[in-house]
Amino acid sequence: MINFQLNNSPVEVDIDPDTPLLWVVRDHFKLKGSKFGCGMGLCGACTMHLNGEAVRTCTLPISAVQGAVITSIEGLGTPDNLHPLQQAWVEHSVPQCGYCQSGQLMSASALLAKNPNPSDDDIVTAMNGNICRCGTYSKIKSAIKSVSKSGAAAMRNKESMVETFDPATANLKREANS
Amino acid sequence: MKKSSMTRRLFLLSTGAAATGLIVGCSTAGPKGKGYSAIAGAFEPNSFIQITPDHQVIFYLPSSEMGQGILDGLTTLIAEELRVQPTAIDVRQASLHQDYKNPEMGMQATGGSNATRAQFLPLRQAAADTAAAIRNAAAKQLDQPLDKILLADGNVVVGDKSYGFGDFVAVAALMPVPENSPLRSPAQFDQIGRERPRLDALDKSTGTAEFGIDAEVENLYRAAVVRSPVLGAALESFDASAALKQSGVVDVVQIKSGVAVVAQSYWQARKAATSLELKWEKTELGSWSSESIYKNFTDSLNDSSQKGLECCNEGEGDKLLNQSETMVAADYYAPYLAHATMEPLNCTVAVEGDSCKIYVGTQSVQVSAGAAVYYGDFDADKVKMHPAFLGGGFGRRSLGDDVAEAVAIAKQSGRNIQLVWSREDDMSNDFYRPAALVRMQAGVSKQGLIETWAVRRVGPNIMGHMVDAWLEVLAPDYLNKGFTDWLSKLGHPLFNRFVADASNGDGIYGDYDTPNKAVRHVTQDPGLRTGFWRSVGHSSNAFFKESFIDELAQRAGIDELQFRLANMKNNPRLTEATELVAAKAGWGKPLPEGHFHGLATHSSFGSAVAQIAEVSIKGTQIIVHKVTAAIHCGMVVNPEIVRDQVEGGIMYGLTAALYGEITLVDGVVQQSNFHNYPMLRMADAPEVEVHIVESQEHPEGVGEPGLPPLAPAVANAVFKASGQRLRDLPLRLG
Numbered sequence: 001m002i003n004f005q006l007n008n009s010p011v012e013v014d015i016d017p018d019t020p021l022l023w024v025v026r027d028h029f030k031l032k033g034s035k036f037g038c039g040m041g042l043c044g045a046c047t048m049h050l051n052g053e054a055v056r057t058c059t060l061p062i063s064a065v066q067g068a069v070i071t072s073i074e075g076l077g078t079p080d081n082l083h084p085l086q087q088a089w090v091e092h093s094v095p096q097c098g099y100c101q102s103g104q105l106m107s108a109s110a111l112l113a114k115n116p117n118p119s120d121d122d123i124v125t126a127m128n129g130n131i132c133r134c135g136t137y138s139k140i141k142s143a144i145k146s147v148s149k150s151g152a153a154a155m156r157n158k159e160s161m162v163e164t165f166d167p168a169t170a171n172l173k174r175e176a177n178s
Numbered sequence: 179m180k181k182s183s184m185t186r187r188l189f190l191l192s193t194g195a196a197a198t199g200l201i202v203g204c205s206t207a208g209p210k211g212k213g214y215s216a217i218a219g220a221f222e223p224n225s226f227i228q229i230t231p232d233h234q235v236i237f238y239l240p241s242s243e244m245g246q247g248i249l250d251g252l253t254t255l256i257a258e259e260l261r262v263q264p265t266a267i268d269v270r271q272a273s274l275h276q277d278y279k280n281p282e283m284g285m286q287a288t289g290g291s292n293a294t295r296a297q298f299l300p301l302r303q304a305a306a307d308t309a310a311a312i313r314n315a316a317a318k319q320l321d322q323p324l325d326k327i328l329l330a331d332g333n334v335v336v337g338d339k340s341y342g343f344g345d346f347v348a349v350a351a352l353m354p355v356p357e358n359s360p361l362r363s364p365a366q367f368d369q370i371g372r373e374r375p376r377l378d379a380l381d382k383s384t385g386t387a388e389f390g391i392d393a394e395v396e397n398l399y400r401a402a403v404v405r406s407p408v409l410g411a412a413l414e415s416f417d418a419s420a421a422l423k424q425s426g427v428v429d430v431v432q433i434k435s436g437v438a439v440v441a442q443s444y445w446q447a448r449k450a451a452t453s454l455e456l457k458w459e460k461t462e463l464g465s466w467s468s469e470s471i472y473k474n475f476t477d478s479l480n481d482s483s484q485k486g487l488e489c490c491n492e493g494e495g496d497k498l499l500n501q502s503e504t505m506v507a508a509d510y511y512a513p514y515l516a517h518a519t520m521e522p523l524n525c526t527v528a529v530e531g532d533s534c535k536i537y538v539g540t541q542s543v544q545v546s547a548g549a550a551v552y553y554g555d556f557d558a559d560k561v562k563m564h565p566a567f568l569g570g571g572f573g574r575r576s577l578g579d580d581v582a583e584a585v586a587i588a589k590q591s592g593r594n595i596q597l598v599w600s601r602e603d604d605m606s607n608d609f610y611r612p613a614a615l616v617r618m619q620a621g622v623s624k625q626g627l628i629e630t631w632a633v634r635r636v637g638p639n640i641m642g643h644m645v646d647a648w649l650e651v652l653a654p655d656y657l658n659k660g661f662t663d664w665l666s667k668l669g670h671p672l673f674n675r676f677v678a679d680a681s682n683g684d685g686i687y688g689d690y691d692t693p694n695k696a697v698r699h700v701t702q703d704p705g706l707r708t709g710f711w712r713s714v715g716h717s718s719n720a721f722f723k724e725s726f727i728d729e730l731a732q733r734a735g736i737d738e739l740q741f742r743l744a745n746m747k748n749n750p751r752l753t754e755a756t757e758l759v760a761a762k763a764g765w766g767k768p769l770p771e772g773h774f775h776g777l778a779t780h781s782s783f784g785s786a787v788a789q790i791a792e793v794s795i796k797g798t799q800i801i802v803h804k805v806t807a808a809i810h811c812g813m814v815v816n817p818e819i820v821r822d823q824v825e826g827g828i829m830y831g832l833t834a835a836l837y838g839e840i841t842l843v844d845g846v847v848q849q850s851n852f853h854n855y856p857m858l859r860m861a862d863a864p865e866v867e868v869h870i871v872e873s874q875e876h877p878e879g880v881g882e883p884g885l886p887p888l889a890p891a892v893a894n895a896v897f898k899a900s901g902q903r904l905r906d907l908p909l910r911l912g
């Protein structure tokens with residue numbers, strides 16, 4: 001049995017321990033926003049946050065997730081309560097086919113949570129692992145910049161909190177990041 | 179009997195005042211001959227529009243949304259004539275029905291960049307007639323003269339009173355639906371041409387847009403297929419005993435393309451698939467490698483006894499080639515390419531007795547349904563299609579091979595299954611953009627006018643492979659299977675020997691005013707299957723043509739821009755685009771140290787595109803800093819999407835120009851994933867600027883035309899920067 005925190009809820013799952021997190025989230029927990037693109041950590045379509053870091057979940061075995069805090073695109077924001085980056089994505093009309101965009105948003109939000117005012121190079125470094133076959137890179141860049149400029153990323157409570165997960169009690173502790 | 183599980187709310191556009199939400203579900207064929215299921219009390223004037231008593235306008239989208247923005251574009255047309263905000267319309271992907279056939283293609287399919295062009299008038303007419311019907315009903319119900327009844331912002335306005343559309347649907351449903359109602363004039367347009375973020379942006383930014391791979395049904399098992407390493411080889415024998423022992427595996431079945439493992443989870447199916455032992459028969463393709471293919475093409479190119487098929491013969495053809503002041507000749511090559519859609523192919527099938535539901539992202543609901551009928555042996559009226567968003571199409575999702583495999587697995591294992599191709603499956607089982615080796619020859623006058631244009635092309639065709647794939651699934655029911663199989667095999671000899679495949683000639687001779695033209699294609703096909711790849715024949719032909727035009731200009735000692743303009747006097751659209759891009763990019767003006775401009779111009783899918791690439795060289799690395807583009811595509815429905823499509827075409831084209839190459843060793847495709855078939859990433863993505871030529875002409879294509887000029891624009895800049903004329907794709911400096 002593996003216990004972890006998924007989008008602010010404690011969850012547990014009994015599954016082959018080498019199953020990648022991506023498939024657990026998609027097919028077991030039925031959260032379909034994270035996508036499968038390559039299965040080799042090469043495209044970023046499957047990106048989620050593990051303890052706040054952007055990780056490729058297609059190569060991350062579920063056994064390595066024990067006790068971790070996982071956020072998928074569903075936990076980043078919802079149509080009624082958009083993360084500032086999602087708002088920017090809509091305003092900049094970023095997506096084309098849209099298939100890569102959950103992963104793009106998870107990489108971008110992990111970047112801004114750490115570095116609210118990234119340089120162009122910082123953005124490229126953080127985003128270079130995410131392929132967009134439709135070629136939306138320039139819009140992704142400007143959407144990220146529009147958010148970083150307004151400083152909106154830092155305002156988001158969730159991103160400025162430190163979250164710790166206690167597997168014994170399956171409780172999530174949130175503390176202000178000092 | 180069937181509850182509509184498709185009316186899930188996917189869109190809730192929180193931006194915009196009139197936002198009531200946009201639903202993407204799909205229609206299921208309903209009564210009264212309409213393409214959708216009836217809704218109690220709704221006004222249902224045609225298969226595209228329903229208006230409910232609670233004022234909801236529902237639009238059934240007849241084209242597939244694969245990133246090109248057709249959901250936005252066609253919804254805008256409805257909104258314009260119906261006087262409703264586009265954000266207030268519920269959009270549902272249309273299921274299979276004859277009313278949703280693309281009027282130009284005669285089948286229900288999306289491709290060839292024609293969806294806006296072909297449906298610009300019919301859809302507006304459907305909406306205008308619906309608007310007229312609502313007004314007529316309001317006039318009758320309120321007993322007011324028709325000219326007092328106005329439609330505005332989704333309301334019926336009479337004097338200072340305002341009503342919802344739904345107030346009149348009951349009366350409208352009893353009155354005849356008007357025909358040929360007047361359409362709004364371009365001067366009146368307030369939705370068409372408006373700058374606005376695309377309607378599906380919110381769903382696609384929140385992970386709520388549903389792609390084929392996201393389908394879930396009850397009791398769903400997952401399947402993985404192992405296919406022959408040499409594409410198309412038949413299975414000799416297999417041993418599944420080890421696979422069957424693996425955790426979660428419930429079945430192993432043989433299907434036409436290989437062997438499928440069915441398991442409780444995708445990961446279990448994928449892992450168990452590696453322990454299958456399979457033996458494949460030898461095929462002709464297995465004797466070919468990239469080197470031998472290239473040599474075969476070269477021998478054929480040089481063997482003048484191989485006449486090939488004529489794609490074009492105008493004026494004196496190539497007879498006068500040697501009589502011009504200058505004769506220039508050069509050979510060019512373009513390799514096989516994979517589509518690499520971001521979403522690997524997949525299909526979900528739910529079987530209920532003798533009927534089935536198919537969940538798939540497809541460019542042709544019709545082809546996909548045909549595949550289910552043929553390969554699952556279902557009656558046509560027992561197949562219910564549930565089309566979803568496509569995680570990229572680019573021509574790949576038009577074959578039905580995903581559905582063919584999935585229905586066969588579901589049928590044989592007697593289970594609901596989801597088949598997901600791995601990236602490796604996707605890369606090595608594509609219908610590839612055909613390779614081509616080409617000899618370009620031209621006779622140019624002293625004044626720099628092209629007098630003769632002669633092309634000899636060698637390579638495989640597309641149509642033979644497409645007929646193979648399509649005939650089975652599109653053939654009418656009265657043809658029996660054996661006959662269809664036999665007929666489909668006729669495709670190859672037909673296109674190889676008798677009928678020129680039009681895509682071979684696409685865009686290789688049309689743009690310039692040459693009086694004498696001859697284009698011939700010699701078919702040499704090692705047997706690797708080929709298909710439509712974004713912009714099809716234009717994708718390689720523009721590279722050949724536009725690189726060669728630069729060579730002609732340089733030989734004539736004339737500026738490449740002036741040379742083109744002088745030779746395209748009969749091509750006003752391309753001239754306008756070319757002049758615009760030259761002005762915007764500053765052609766001939768100084769550039770930063772070490773930077774060089776390359777120009778290419780090309781018409782395809784009704785539109786004209788000119789591009790200028792700004793390039794520098796670092797060692798042997800080609801750096802593309804910026805691409806400026808101008809497009810003439812007639813009237814524009816959503817300028818944002820036109821710019822995005824041109825930019826997307828540039829990025830797709832740049833991936834091909836810099837990296838794209840599928841190679842074979844003993845018939846086995848050598849590329850498997852993004853490490854050996856790399857994609858352009860953000861670090862290497864150039865700045866792109868797209869300008870649109872103002873036009874009131876009928877809309878033309880935008881999904882593909884942005885791609886073809888990119889490779890030659892870059893190659894032409896590389897020549898300026900390095901002195902090396904790169905005539906083979908991908909572009910590699912020596």
Ligand code: FES
Nearest residue numbers: 037038041044058
């Ligand atoms: S699917 Fe995980 S990186 Fe591509």
Ligand code: FES
Nearest residue numbers: 097098132133134
């Ligand atoms: S939007 Fe299609 S892959 Fe990025």
